[in-house]
Amino acid sequence: MKIELSVNGEDQVFEIDPSEKLITVLRREGYKGTKIGCDEGHCGSCTVLLDGEPVLGCLLFAACADGHELITIEGLGTQENPHPLQTEFVDKGAVQCGYCIPGMLLSAKSLIDKNPDPSEEEIRRGLDGNYCRCTGYVKQVEATKSAAEKMRGDS
Amino acid sequence: MKNVKEFCYPETIEDAVEILAAGDVRSAIVAGSTDISRTKSKAVERLVDIKKVGLDYIKKVKGDLVIGATTTMSKIVASEEAASYASGLVVAVASEIGSTPLRNMITMGGNITQLRVWSDMPVALLALDARINTRGPAGENSYSAEELFAKHPGQVLDNGELVTEVVFPAERSEFKSAYIKVNKTDDSFATATVAVNLEVVDGVCEDARISVGAVGPRPSFCADASEKVSGSNIDEDVFVEAGKIARESTVTTDNVWGAADYKSTLVERLIPRALNDCV
Numbered sequence: 001m002k003i004e005l006s007v008n009g010e011d012q013v014f015e016i017d018p019s020e021k022l023i024t025v026l027r028r029e030g031y032k033g034t035k036i037g038c039d040e041g042h043c044g045s046c047t048v049l050l051d052g053e054p055v056l057g058c059l060l061f062a063a064c065a066d067g068h069e070l071i072t073i074e075g076l077g078t079q080e081n082p083h084p085l086q087t088e089f090v091d092k093g094a095v096q097c098g099y100c101i102p103g104m105l106l107s108a109k110s111l112i113d114k115n116p117d118p119s120e121e122e123i124r125r126g127l128d129g130n131y132c133r134c135t136g137y138v139k140q141v142e143a144t145k146s147a148a149e150k151m152r153g154d155s
Numbered sequence: 156m157k158n159v160k161e162f163c164y165p166e167t168i169e170d171a172v173e174i175l176a177a178g179d180v181r182s183a184i185v186a187g188s189t190d191i192s193r194t195k196s197k198a199v200e201r202l203v204d205i206k207k208v209g210l211d212y213i214k215k216v217k218g219d220l221v222i223g224a225t226t227t228m229s230k231i232v233a234s235e236e237a238a239s240y241a242s243g244l245v246v247a248v249a250s251e252i253g254s255t256p257l258r259n260m261i262t263m264g265g266n267i268t269q270l271r272v273w274s275d276m277p278v279a280l281l282a283l284d285a286r287i288n289t290r291g292p293a294g295e296n297s298y299s300a301e302e303l304f305a306k307h308p309g310q311v312l313d314n315g316e317l318v319t320e321v322v323f324p325a326e327r328s329e330f331k332s333a334y335i336k337v338n339k340t341d342d343s344f345a346t347a348t349v350a351v352n353l354e355v356v357d358g359v360c361e362d363a364r365i366s367v368g369a370v371g372p373r374p375s376f377c378a379d380a381s382e383k384v385s386g387s388n389i390d391e392d393v394f395v396e397a398g399k400i401a402r403e404s405t406v407t408t409d410n411v412w413g414a415a416d417y418k419s420t421l422v423e424r425l426i427p428r429a430l431n432d433c434v
Contacts, residue, residue, distance in 0.1 A: 001162060018161055019202065040193060056256050061162070064185065064204060
């Protein structure tokens, strides 16, 4: 079957199997920034934004994305022009192995888009569902807070 | 889900019911996609996405809180209508389900029909005496929460019978509620859940409903413990006694989130704690 959707602002048509998961299709189509971690809905490394909200690509049938807007990590920023979240994650040392970071950044983006001045508790809730086995989360919370400040123009 | 050949998107409830009830191949409902997509069924040949049939709503109807079957947990958490009902019990339960991305996917209908040992939302339905409305080939039907969870909902609902909405009754809207969930970490499935809903009139607890979940094969309404509390004064001894009664009447089973005896102790201890939170 075919699905029509927008990925990172570009209209796409993908040929899929009706029972395929979104993560499988995205990676096959070249969006390899999105990672497969636990593959059963716990770790968050497959997180993408569906109509602006974080969802898990390992659980969502690709067919469910038909007619929707997706954002993957490839849609956040580039090497030359990184998103403020990406800059802050690097500057604050929030990235070690990096496997969880695509999901973590997209969750953070979704949060800041809706709530430009999140409290620490709101950030922890916003990043909830993204497991990082390297850092212990403190730096990612700090980086999200400071990116939000930069995006508001406070510093 | 190896043998799925078709994925369809009905746009009305009638179309969805017709497709689900058609006997040609085995169909399965998709809403949030969190549970069904992990099912390793070889029998299912058609997936039916019901997100477009118009069941995404939260509304107050004559004091009832009515939540459509495809409404996500995140929408419930953000809902003022839900927060103002029964001191926010439904919101309290929804906000502790899964993680943020999972709450963006998990739906009201899915969390009750795809019943698992750890399912959270059923305790809210039991404590609030909710009704579950359905539409099937035989027309509309309605179940009390106790009827729906007396067995696995899959055994109660007919083939092709679709849960359309959950109705939390107006009578309990102004009652106080409390919810306690015990789980090993924030993201773990529940070891035990307790929900309480009651009215306090002149220092007397009226019409109490106590329910427990995650401790046994199915969530349950604690009828005897609820009866013990109903009509009693706000009294710690009565609350402790209700916990003991519920411990006796609740079947608990071992699983990776806790041993049966530990869960029985949780039931006994959490019920007085939830009752105290309520009064």
